[in-house]
Amino acid sequence: MQGIEVLFMGNNMLRLLDGLWVTLRLSLISIGLSLVIGIFVGAFMLVKNPVVKAICRVYIEIVRIMPQLVWLFIIFFGITKLTGINLNGETAAVIMLTIWGASEVGDLVRAAFSAIPKHQFESGLSLGLKKVQLYAYIIFPQAIRGLVPDIINLSTRMIKTTALVSLIGVTEVLKVGKQIIDANRFEYPNAALWVYAAIFMMYFLICFPLSLLSRKLTKKRGE
Amino acid sequence: MDWSFIQKFTPMYVEAAVLTVTIGVIGILLAIALGLLCALVKYYKIPVARQIVAVYIELSRNTPLIVQLFFLYFGLPKAGILLSSEACGVIGLAFLGGSYMAESFLSGLKSVGKIQLESAESLGLRRGQVMRYIVIPQAASVSVPALAANVIFLLKETSVFSAVSLADLMYVAKDLIGMYYNTGEALTMLVAAYLVIILPISIVFSLLERRMRRAGN
Amino acid sequence: MTMTEQTEHIIEINHLVKRFGDNVILNDLTLNVSKGEVVVLIGPSGCGKSTLLRCLNGLEPIQGGSVTLHGEPVEHGKPSLYNVRQKIGMVFQSYDLFPHMTVLKNITLSPLKVQNRSKEEVTEKAMELLKRVGLEDKANSYPSELSGGQKQRVAIVRSLIMNPDIMLLDEITAALDPEMVHEVLNVVLGLADSGTTMMIVTHEMAFAEAVADRIIFLDGGVIVEEGAPAEFFHHPKTERAQRFLKTFTYSR
Numbered sequence: 001m002q003g004i005e006v007l008f009m010g011n012n013m014l015r016l017l018d019g020l021w022v023t024l025r026l027s028l029i030s031i032g033l034s035l036v037i038g039i040f041v042g043a044f045m046l047v048k049n050p051v052v053k054a055i056c057r058v059y060i061e062i063v064r065i066m067p068q069l070v071w072l073f074i075i076f077f078g079i080t081k082l083t084g085i086n087l088n089g090e091t092a093a094v095i096m097l098t099i100w101g102a103s104e105v106g107d108l109v110r111a112a113f114s115a116i117p118k119h120q121f122e123s124g125l126s127l128g129l130k131k132v133q134l135y136a137y138i139i140f141p142q143a144i145r146g147l148v149p150d151i152i153n154l155s156t157r158m159i160k161t162t163a164l165v166s167l168i169g170v171t172e173v174l175k176v177g178k179q180i181i182d183a184n185r186f187e188y189p190n191a192a193l194w195v196y197a198a199i200f201m202m203y204f205l206i207c208f209p210l211s212l213l214s215r216k217l218t219k220k221r222g223e
Numbered sequence: 224m225d226w227s228f229i230q231k232f233t234p235m236y237v238e239a240a241v242l243t244v245t246i247g248v249i250g251i252l253l254a255i256a257l258g259l260l261c262a263l264v265k266y267y268k269i270p271v272a273r274q275i276v277a278v279y280i281e282l283s284r285n286t287p288l289i290v291q292l293f294f295l296y297f298g299l300p301k302a303g304i305l306l307s308s309e310a311c312g313v314i315g316l317a318f319l320g321g322s323y324m325a326e327s328f329l330s331g332l333k334s335v336g337k338i339q340l341e342s343a344e345s346l347g348l349r350r351g352q353v354m355r356y357i358v359i360p361q362a363a364s365v366s367v368p369a370l371a372a373n374v375i376f377l378l379k380e381t382s383v384f385s386a387v388s389l390a391d392l393m394y395v396a397k398d399l400i401g402m403y404y405n406t407g408e409a410l411t412m413l414v415a416a417y418l419v420i421i422l423p424i425s426i427v428f429s430l431l432e433r434r435m436r437r438a439g440n
Numbered sequence: 441m442t443m444t445e446q447t448e449h450i451i452e453i454n455h456l457v458k459r460f461g462d463n464v465i466l467n468d469l470t471l472n473v474s475k476g477e478v479v480v481l482i483g484p485s486g487c488g489k490s491t492l493l494r495c496l497n498g499l500e501p502i503q504g505g506s507v508t509l510h511g512e513p514v515e516h517g518k519p520s521l522y523n524v525r526q527k528i529g530m531v532f533q534s535y536d537l538f539p540h541m542t543v544l545k546n547i548t549l550s551p552l553k554v555q556n557r558s559k560e561e562v563t564e565k566a567m568e569l570l571k572r573v574g575l576e577d578k579a580n581s582y583p584s585e586l587s588g589g590q591k592q593r594v595a596i597v598r599s600l601i602m603n604p605d606i607m608l609l610d611e612i613t614a615a616l617d618p619e620m621v622h623e624v625l626n627v628v629l630g631l632a633d634s635g636t637t638m639m640i641v642t643h644e645m646a647f648a649e650a651v652a653d654r655i656i657f658l659d660g661g662v663i664v665e666e667g668a669p670a671e672f673f674h675h676p677k678t679e680r681a682q683r684f685l686k687t688f689t690y691s692r
Contacts, residue, residue: 003301065417065421065422065425066414066417066418066421067379067380067381067382067417068379068382069382069383069393070382070393070413070414073393073396073397073410073413074410077400077406077409078406078407078410080406081407082407156285160285160286160287160288161287163289163290164287164289164383166289166386167289167385167386167393174289174290177293181297189301190301190302191301192297192298192301193298193299193301193302194298195298196290196293196294196297196298197294197298199290199293199294200286200290200291200294203285203286203287203290204281204282204286207284207285208281208285211281211285338532338534338536339536339538341499341532341536342530342532342536342595343538344499344525345497345499345529345530345599346525346526346549346554346599347522347525347526347550347554347555347602348549348550348553348554349522349554352553352554356538356549356553357538360540361538
């Protein structure tokens with residue numbers, strides 16, 4: 001079964017990697033924004049005010065109930081229609097990923113802090129620590145230890161979800177792959193097999209190490 | 224909102240929703256079967272099969288469904304394996320879901336402690352009986368909520384089927400937006416269709432989970 | 441009880457060797473238990489006493505020697521084990537009741553499914569045994585509604601109903617609150633009085649002295665000393681046993 005050469009012909013591999021970088025860049029920007037916004041969402045959820053809490057809960061549930069691709073369509077086509085502003089695909093992708101990512105980060109932050117047993121607060125205070133010290137030395141380090149593996153896990157989900165943006169016309173790795181396949185369709189009729197296998201492996205090689213890391217940290221947390 | 228537009232195209236959405244649900248249900252059932260098989264292989268530590276399952280789970284969990292589908296639909300025909308859009312949807316969903324289901328089954332099986340197994344064995348119960356009377360009833364309370372969450376996750380994942388030319392809800396919505404520019408209506412119907420599919424299932428599952436949690440105590 | 445050639449041995453352990461990797465847990469151990477005899481195993485933690493009980497029930501693979509019950513080999517992983525195990529009752533340290541079944545279901549599961557006895561007979565027998573341990577009113581409760589001591593009494597009944605030839609009790613009071621230890625050990629004393637053959641691992645020395653026909657003192661995987669309880673507790677012969685017994689007394 002030949003055709004694998006198509007991957008290494010001319011600058012094809014470079015182009016694929018360029019496309020992959022588009023995907024990764026979108027993911028990284030969205031992950032960063034999600035973290036910043038998500039921490040606030042999480043903090044709001046830990047507030048005692050039931051209205052604030054309820055608003056956050058509704059936000060998270062509404063985001064969750066719809067497929068991400070539906071949200072991408074709503075943002076990409078809907079906002080343009082509603083406001084007349086022409087969003088490009090990349091911006092729409094970042095908005096969708098951030099709205100979704102922030103809701104998930106928020107829920108993770110809430111869970112991480114709620115998981116800290118009450119006696120940790122009590123024993124911290126009984127040692128004479130001030131509130132600030134209590135949080136700085138006892139609570140935050142524990143919450144972050146619990147949070148990091150879940151955030152890494154969420155990151156792999158976000159990277160995988162970024163693959164959807166090809167469906168709103170962003171020229172990322174899948175689109176580049178299609179261009180290569182089309183350009184070589186006479187010379188290498190089997191190109192599709194190899195190009196998509198290569199893209200499959202690219203995603204795997206990015207996400208698998210992250211999954212391993214997350215698992216390792218989770219295990220460490222369990223000890 | 225253009226109500227006549229909505230009225231006119233509702234049958235198209237219904238048809239697409241039926242297709243989405245049909246492919247989704249078949250794919251999910253296969254995913255459950257595949258997941259159970261993989262979980263048992265891992266639980267009983269069956270040699271060789273266990274390594275294969277481990278590789279499969281990693282490949283499935285660390286790649287996006289859309290890339291899996293592209294490979295199935297555009298790639299495999301070049302190797303002589305021709306699959307219809309529907310077949311790709313079912314296979315892709317089963318391939319993706321199998322690994323998630325496997326982990327949910329496995330976490331349930333593993334939640335039943337060693338001492339429970341040994342007590343059951345000490346009473347003279349056979350392997351199959353231990354599974355049936357001791358492990359499965361206890362594992363279920365851990366596994367079922369996770370399995371239910373996977374079902375909802377996989378139903379949402381069906382939204383990428385349009386990428387392999389399956390005339391599903393996304394496909395219809397995109398078509399209508401492209402043809403008539405009735406974006407608002409097309410999207411509203413899209414959202415409504417997914418809500419009709421996912422919301423009842425999600426509510427039933429969360430009620431079920433609450434009931435199971437109470438029974439577990 | 442004296443060990444004569446004519447006594448019927450329920451369990452015979454011959455040159456048993458058990459290793460975990462390079463770690464020798466039981467080293468060439470030979471021991472017989474006669475019908476009606478109550479043997480109590482004591483020794484420091486890690487001496488192999490719990491492992492010995494687990495080997496007797498085929499829960500652990502062994503690396504040398506043999507264990508037989510009425511002459512039938514007890515072999516880990518062999519199909520014959522299922523038949524042998526029905527004749528051995530075992531109760532563990534942690535509460536090992538099946539949490540998803542009522543007390544009655546816990547007790548009747550294996551006589552119904554393994555021994556294929558009739559439901560009426562088994563239920564009647566279960567109620568009779570529950571009455572004997574003072575728990576007849578708990579038949580339809582779930583394990584989570586019971587105290588630790590009640591759970592262990594049910595666990596004992598669950599083994600007894602199989603009409604075992606021997607009962608193996610592995611530190612059954614170690615996880616209990618002090619006030620519950622008594623109620624469980626009283627049940628065991630009752631069993632000893634009615635002639636049940638038992639092999640017991642325990643840290644309760646007063647109980648060991650009361651219940652045992654014979655004490656086996658294990659250390660480092662070998663039998664260091666064995667004898668009648670009165671003699672062992674009051675006139676231990678070996679230095680190691682003396683040192684061990686001293687750890688149970690306090691002075692300042």
